[in-house]
Amino acid sequence: MFPRVSAIIPLRLLSPFPLCPGGSEAPAAAIVRLGAPHGTVRTKNEVHRYFGTNNVICNKKDEQSAPTRDMSKETETQESVKENTKKDLLGIIKGMRVELSTAKVQTTRPPNRRQLKSIEATTGRLHKVPEDAPKKRTKSLGPELVAAAAAVADVLPFDKQMTKSELLRQLQQHEEVSKAQKDGERAKISVSNIISDMKIAKSSTARVSTRPVHQIQFDEGSNDYVGQKKTNDLKKSLRKNILKGKRLNIFDLKAVTEEAPETETAPSLWDVEFAKQLAEVNEQPLQNGFEEMIQWTKEGKLWEFPINNEAGPTSISAHSIKRLPNL
Amino acid sequence: MAAVASGLYVGVRCRLCLTLTGQWTGLCGKAPSRFYSGSATLPKIEGANVTGIEEVVIPKKKTWDKVAVLQALASTVNRDSTAAPYAFQDDPYLIPTSSVESRSFLLAKKSGENAAKFIINSHPKYFQKDTAEPHIPCLMPEYFEPQIEGISEAALKERIKLKKVRASVDMFDQLLQAGTTVSLETSNSLLDLLCYYGDQEPSADNHFQQSEKSEELEEAIEENNEKSKKAGHQFGVTWRAKNNAERIFALMPEKNSHSYCTMIRGMVKHRALVQALNLYTELLNNRLHADVYTFNALIEATALSMNEKLEDKWNKILELLKEMAAQKVKPNLQTFNTILKCLRRFYSFGRLPALQTFREMKAIGIEPSLATYHYIIQLFYQHENPSKGSSLIIYDIMNELKGKKFSPKDPDDDMFFQSAMRVCSVLRDLELAYQVHGLLNTGDNWKFIGPDHRRNFYYSKFFSLLCLMEQIDVTLKWYKDLIPSVFFPRSQTLIDLLQALDVANRLEVIPEIWKDSKEYGHGFRDALKEEILMLMARDRHPPELQVAFADCAADIRSTYESQDARQTAPDWPANALNYIAVLFLRGGRIQEA
Numbered sequence: 067m068f069p070r071v072s073a074i075i076p077l078r079l080l081s082p083f084p085l086c087p088g089g090s091e092a093p094a095a096a097i098v099r100l101g102a103p104h105g106t107v108r109t110k111n112e113v114h115r116y117f118g119t120n121n122v123i124c125n126k127k128d129e130q131s132a133p134t135r136d137m138s139k140e141t142e143t144q145e146s147v148k149e150n151t152k153k154d155l156l157g158i159i160k161g162m163r164v165e166l167s168t169a170k171v172q173t174t175r176p177p178n179r180r181q182l183k184s185i186e187a188t189t190g191r192l193h194k195v196p197e198d199a200p201k202k203r204t205k206s207l208g209p210e211l212v213a214a215a216a217a218v219a220d221v222l223p224f225d226k227q228m229t230k231s232e233l234l235r236q237l238q239q240h241e242e243v244s245k246a247q248k249d250g251e252r253a254k255i256s257v258s259n260i261i262s263d264m265k266i267a268k269s270s271t272a273r274v275s276t277r278p279v280h281q282i283q284f285d286e287g288s289n290d291y292v293g294q295k296k297t298n299d300l301k302k303s304l305r306k307n308i309l310k311g312k313r314l315n316i317f318d319l320k321a322v323t324e325e326a327p328e329t330e331t332a333p334s335l336w337d338v339e340f341a342k343q344l345a346e347v348n349e350q351p352l353q354n355g356f357e358e359m360i361q362w363t364k365e366g367k368l369w370e371f372p373i374n375n376e377a378g379p380t381s382i383s384a385h386s387i388k389r390l391p392n393l
Numbered sequence: 394m395a396a397v398a399s400g401l402y403v404g405v406r407c408r409l410c411l412t413l414t415g416q417w418t419g420l421c422g423k424a425p426s427r428f429y430s431g432s433a434t435l436p437k438i439e440g441a442n443v444t445g446i447e448e449v450v451i452p453k454k455k456t457w458d459k460v461a462v463l464q465a466l467a468s469t470v471n472r473d474s475t476a477a478p479y480a481f482q483d484d485p486y487l488i489p490t491s492s493v494e495s496r497s498f499l500l501a502k503k504s505g506e507n508a509a510k511f512i513i514n515s516h517p518k519y520f521q522k523d524t525a526e527p528h529i530p531c532l533m534p535e536y537f538e539p540q541i542e543g544i545s546e547a548a549l550k551e552r553i554k555l556k557k558v559r560a561s562v563d564m565f566d567q568l569l570q571a572g573t574t575v576s577l578e579t580s581n582s583l584l585d586l587l588c589y590y591g592d593q594e595p596s597a598d599n600h601f602q603q604s605e606k607s608e609e610l611e612e613a614i615e616e617n618n619e620k621s622k623k624a625g626h627q628f629g630v631t632w633r634a635k636n637n638a639e640r641i642f643a644l645m646p647e648k649n650s651h652s653y654c655t656m657i658r659g660m661v662k663h664r665a666l667v668q669a670l671n672l673y674t675e676l677l678n679n680r681l682h683a684d685v686y687t688f689n690a691l692i693e694a695t696a697l698s699m700n701e702k703l704e705d706k707w708n709k710i711l712e713l714l715k716e717m718a719a720q721k722v723k724p725n726l727q728t729f730n731t732i733l734k735c736l737r738r739f740y741s742f743g744r745l746p747a748l749q750t751f752r753e754m755k756a757i758g759i760e761p762s763l764a765t766y767h768y769i770i771q772l773f774y775q776h777e778n779p780s781k782g783s784s785l786i787i788y789d790i791m792n793e794l795k796g797k798k799f800s801p802k803d804p805d806d807d808m809f810f811q812s813a814m815r816v817c818s819v820l821r822d823l824e825l826a827y828q829v830h831g832l833l834n835t836g837d838n839w840k841f842i843g844p845d846h847r848r849n850f851y852y853s854k855f856f857s858l859l860c861l862m863e864q865i866d867v868t869l870k871w872y873k874d875l876i877p878s879v880f881f882p883r884s885q886t887l888i889d890l891l892q893a894l895d896v897a898n899r900l901e902v903i904p905e906i907w908k909d910s911k912e913y914g915h916g917f918r919d920a921l922k923e924e925i926l927m928l929m930a931r932d933r934h935p936p937e938l939q940v941a942f943a944d945c946a947a948d949i950r951s952t953y954e955s956q957d958a959r960q961t962a963p964d965w966p967a968n969a970l971n972y973i974a975v976l977f978l979r980g981g982r983i984q985e986a
Contacts, residue, residue, distance in 0.1 A: 313752035356467035
């Protein structure tokens, strides 16, 4: 929570921000209602919410709103920002990041009567961004990703076209990022810095797109996991695969698996102590009486079950007793 | 004294017998259904004839090991979430109510056992009576003093076996002075002893003391998050130059590769890194081969050496690996785990090499253990800052691990679940947390949860994440399930739970939570009490609820008062007074307000 607080503090400059007049009634009412019932402890959250919706309203009105003003210091780390629209978009994405982190404060504690408001807020944001999406399609996405994005868009009850384009745009960014990371060349340090900046924006937006899914499912009381699974599939295909990629190429599989004739030496002190350490890793206190009995049986304190009458040497020699066959 | 001691011994035996019978009757009394299921499996276990439809096929008689029946029975018993863990005595005074108490109870139990063993072992001549049939070796006193007197190689071997460092060094010196040569094998085992224990006596082989010390050290180490931990009680033993091991090493007329290897391993263990590397070059000069453990030690030595840049270190490690391949030494799991452990210190430079190492390991066919994943997680999620380009590798890892069962292969295996849950809570991903928890519950993986404090950490993080992100009913179910039988909540956890209740508008549960908090020893935490009072006082509630709240407030007030009686400066927080007054007014208890 605290990194978000530090991100919010620059926004405190905006506090004497007038409510944009003529804004839609619902958000204004939302602000009022949000402000009212909180006690002293909740001031921080309340202020965050206040700024969250506040930014929504003002962004609806003007493009060059305060968020871009504060995020200007981040724009200087971006590369290839040639077109003005791109700059605006990135600025708004940065602004979105800050808002979305405030939205996270909202959405992680969704009270019953406020869920609708937060959904409206996120709707507003999602709608806002595709308005000025640049045509930056440098690489193409795989068809299954597109299909998955379409499926997700179908599930969310927002405007399907916009969410689909929004998701596709995020996928694009993610593809760029994952490909850049897959190459893994350290020479491109500047690029990776910038891309990591972009990744920040992307990852938080990706997270927002799953939050409303959660909320909506709870709201509608439907146990529809399809939407959730689709986002999981998206996640899976987008992750940098831990198994694929370069390896050290030092050891050869054949050379390693051939069985060298190993001389049988008695385990040295190192081996014995290592085995003892390993056994300690798995040690947990006994969970029930049976486990205690198992422990005792292994130590030899308890007779084996089923009872074996011939176990162990007895004082009476075996030959001197006539025995019946054991039933 | 003898009578008392033998009485103690007999008492111990009787307790065993009694508990045996007691267990069985208790079992029959409590859970007859379970007993029947156990007995139902018995005929099968005896290997009865299976009659087929057409012909009688007599299967081979199966031989079961001696604990098979008990294991089958044990698998039918699930955890009872309303009872204290089995390790405690089932008595109202002896059931712990906080984590401090549970630790001290377990320590008390173990120290009682240790005390008994100590007495038996220090006075073995009083405990010779052996009435157990068949003979139970572990209950008889053990012999810790060397029996063979005189100067001979056999005496030396015995002292080495008994791990008497000083005595064996003395014996070795005496043998040399007497002119007899000591065989290579014996001198090697003497070197082993010296190198492993760093020329000091092993600490009194008291298992529980050892683990306690290593736990404290672990906590310190985890806070610093720097050094690797090995054999906790040896931490801090440094390799003195020209100590006995080096001296004896120099005195040995012939040295084989085992001697060099064990010296190198000892040096690395006790942080004499430069000497270890020098000795390795000497080994190569003598055209001897090192084994895989020595290479592991050398890799660690390279990584820990202070004065080089990270890239150089990594290149040196790669060179070592290539030498290993050239000498046809097969790497094992420890090799790769050591590499990953050392890469942790390289911070973000180590990410790519770590992945490469991991893929190499899979390519060779060495199955990674939980410790491997733990190191990778630590490397990628080292700082708690979630927004700094957090890696998504945890999802890959969890996909890999789904449904797998593990057996202990590395001493650090038990740190995996803790770090995985830490990452989940940093990422605020409940799905992932459920996956991790599911992995914990597959097969025997629950044993990897680690010692007490790690288990508490895991469950507190898990529960806080639940409070944060899950619906309140589910959270309350988990609450009833986990607390108090699995872990005792800290006050912060309870505050999280209260906030979740607040968010979900279920404030009527608060008086229960207050009762529970008092039970778990949080009755004197101001932050918790203020939170409770504030939540209760904030809104108006239906009248029955108000009465309950007023009772609760009276309770809280009494705790404040008793606390004041102990402290010299009574200092009721102003907020608390406000809230209490308001609640009393609403509850119609105007007098007390």
